[in-house]
Amino acid sequence: MARKKQAEKHGDIVLPNGIDVDLDQAWAKLIENQFPGSAGRGFGELIQNFLDSYPAATPWEERSGEIASGTDWISITDHGEGMDRNRLALLVTLGGTDKNHDNSKIGTFGVGFFSIFNPKLGTRRVRLVTQCEGRTVEMVFQVTEPGKRPRISTKVLKKKISFSTRIKVTFSDPDAVKLCLKHADRCLRYYPCAVTINGAPHESVWQQAQQDGAIMFEEGNCHGFIQKENWISNTTVLCKYEFLVQTRFRTLLTGGRRMKYDLRDYRRASMPFIDDHCYTINCNDLSVTISRDSFTMDSAYDAMIASLTRVLTRELGNRLSQSFSVPLVAANQYTLIGKLHDYFHSTNFNKQTDPDIRQVIQFLAQAKIYRFNGRRRYFSLQDIFEMKSEGIPLFYSPRQTNLHWLGGNFKHDFIVLPPECRIGRGAPDLFDVIFDVLFKDVVNLDKIDQQTDRLNQLIKSGIIDKESLQPRVEFQGERELTKEEKTFLEELNAFFSLPSILKVIADNLYLPVREIKTVFFDIRDQKAVIATGLFDGEGKALAESANCNLNVQDADGNQERKDNRNIVLGLHRGHELIKSMINNDDPYRLYFALPILAHELALCQKQLVPYSAGYHLVKERLASDMRQALMAHLLTERKAA
Structure with missing residues (x-):
């Protein structure tokens, strides 16, 4: 039953003044929701307890145990240290553990044992027999109602036992045995210990890797092996040989953040790249989450990555010495x-x-x-x-x-x-x-x-x-032009004599213009795609240094303004845009042609003087102002007519 809530009365108001725990609700949520996925993970917690029963100095290969099963039951036996009275008390205490300050132990939070009571397994009875301070102690957990806390009974047995601890779980659902055996096979796959399942030795990935000639390594806080395979999720991460996650190696390096899915992910970690390899990595120091399916990217993670860098750099050297690869x-x-x-x-x-x-x-x-x-x-x-x-x-x-x-x-x-x-x-x-x-x-x-x-x-x-x-351009003389080209130039020159048009160009390109003359040119540089451009009287493309309507200083430091100058607007007669304008017989062709030319002008000037950054910044404003000036001129002409 839930404890009575602590409260304090303030006049006619009763307010809580402490923290209470509803044990029934806590128990129900804990046993069913502690781990995602298969309910068989509860048996995996018993496997971890068997491994933790050995002293920290015991090599993993010397930690042995047996798993046996029947129609409706499964058991696990270890040969570790047994459980003293303090450990038995902690076993039945929610959150009770003596492992949280022992980095050599797998368990940390003191709640894993309870997951074997998950209602999805249909657990009826759990019997624990252990060596306790020279005696044999039996503890029985009897489930009277699924989802409720079991009834616990204990006694001291006179019979001596040849093992350390044995836990036998009986289920009401025979399928629960299959779930537990399936998870045991997956769980033990990564532990390099000696375990039998119903009398048959269980082979771990470590034994398989050695038989297959994998590259085994121990470096810093890491123990693992490298195989020549090509999987998408090519990296398995373990902590104290417990499976945590299978992922891509680049995801391990980046934590899945800001991934580029190319060599930039490796460069971020200064990690060698070796293609067609799979990695199994055990790091005992990782900070594992309570769900035991992930870890935090802290200093232990950084140390693991540093160890992997050293391992893979040496492996890269072996790879290159055996087979030189330019891309590698x-x-x-x-x-x-x-x-x-x-x-x-x-x-x-x-x-x-x-x-x-x-x-x-x-x-x-x-x-x-x-x-x-x-x-x-x-x-x-x-x-x-x-x-x-x-x-x-x-x-x-x-x-x-x-x-x-x-x-x-x-x-x-x-x-x-x-x-x-x-x-x-x-x-x-x-x-x-x-x-x-x-x-x-x-x-x-x-x-x-x-x-x-x-x-x-x-x-x-x-x-x-x-x-x-600068691309080399050649101006074309009048003799080299066709009748249509001459007519087009005459129309342009007439428009550029208008004060409003001169002002638009001067204001937008910061060019103090006295006169604009239009000519056709050809271009020798076949790579340059240029429709139009501005030139000075000597035929040189105008750069930012020509923007001379800005105030400058004379030799004495006084502000002065340079004189207006003549500007040449060149048109590349071989460009498709210019040819379409010449061949257009619309009487108002210049009213839509000139804004287009104004837009192109800034882009083309960038190619004529690539070291100048100024012109491309004003192309939209120049085209817009040119359009407004032309519209105003057109309206004036119509009124006069």
Whole structure:
């Protein structure tokens, strides 16, 4: 029965003044809801108690026991230390345990034994016989009503026993025996102890792994083995050899948080990548949750990951020494980039690094997997490090899409061509990370055309010449134009003579414009897709330095404004957009053509002067203001008509 609640009267109000426990409700919820999944897990708690019955110093392989079963019963026998009076008292106390401060024990919370009374099992009777301080003690738990606390009786037996403790459970449902045997098989699968089930020795995964030639390891707080398999959930995690979870190795590394599902997950943990392997890992120090199906990512977890890193780094060395793999080398240069950095830049690397790990990092540094553009032989990171000139960036091109950048007209030692690396799903920044961490001053030619700030740095340091970045354009004279092209230019020039249009361009592009003249041009650089652009009177594309309506200082420090200038608006007559405008016979074609040109203008100017960041920021506003100015002009014309 539930205890009477503690309360205190305050006038005509009665309020609680203490904490009480409804034992009947607590018992019912505990025995049925303690563990998710099969009710057979309750028998697994008895297996854990059998293993904990041995002194901590007893090797797991020497902990023996027997499981037997009949039609409606199952028993488990151990040969450990038995149970003294204190342990028997704790056994029948909710939350009672002497294991919570003993890291060698599996049990922690003092509630696992009660799960064998789960109503889903139909438990009728539990009989415990144990050696207790030189005597044989029997304790019987008789279930009178499912879900209710059992009636307990104890007595001292005169008969001596040859074992330490035996627990026999009798069920009203014979299927409960099958559930318990099934869970016992799964539970004992991971314990490296000597157990028989109905007389037959039970083989653990540890015995199977040794027979199959798996790689066994003991490192720090970890004991485990590695097998050459290829499963999705390729990692089994144990604590004190109790099964906790089966998951992906990358999930173990990241805790399932912010996963990228590629080599970036391994790099976050500085973990070597080895493909086609499965792992079984036991860590005795993990902080296990009360449901015993997960663990917290605390310092014990960090220590486990560190141990695994050392184990897998050595295994990586064995793998590479047996079979050289270019993708595997590249993948691990990425995941172990921190150690590679220390190899090249830290004077204490040789002193502070484990010799086996140092050998692997040295192998990765000296593996010849890189080519140089125009050369046949292969080079290593060590070679690149020694051959690179001081003050010259390292140029590389993973996709090899821009090997003839600027026609080779820039200062460089060589262009590195990295190998393809797709194992472990690769990583989008793989070689960017490797080269940036090791060499700092680097240029990815595949991306450089879109990196305005980096282009300006290269110009400032004298690596490239500003003029070499601009596509070469040639203005077309009037004799080379068709009648339609001449007519189109005349219409444009008429519009650009309007003060309202000049003001829109001047205000948006910060260009003090006196006059705008339109011409057609052809472009020699076939890769550049340019419809239009702004040029000065000498035919050079305008950069931000031409934005001269801003106040500047003269030699004496006084503010002055530069004079307005003539601007040339170039149209690429080979571009499909320009050709469609020329061939359109709509009398109002310029009213929709000019806003489109205004939008394109900023984008194209970015290609003409790639080191300038200003024009693309104003394209939408320029097009909008141009549209408003044209509408106002159109309305004025109609009123005049």
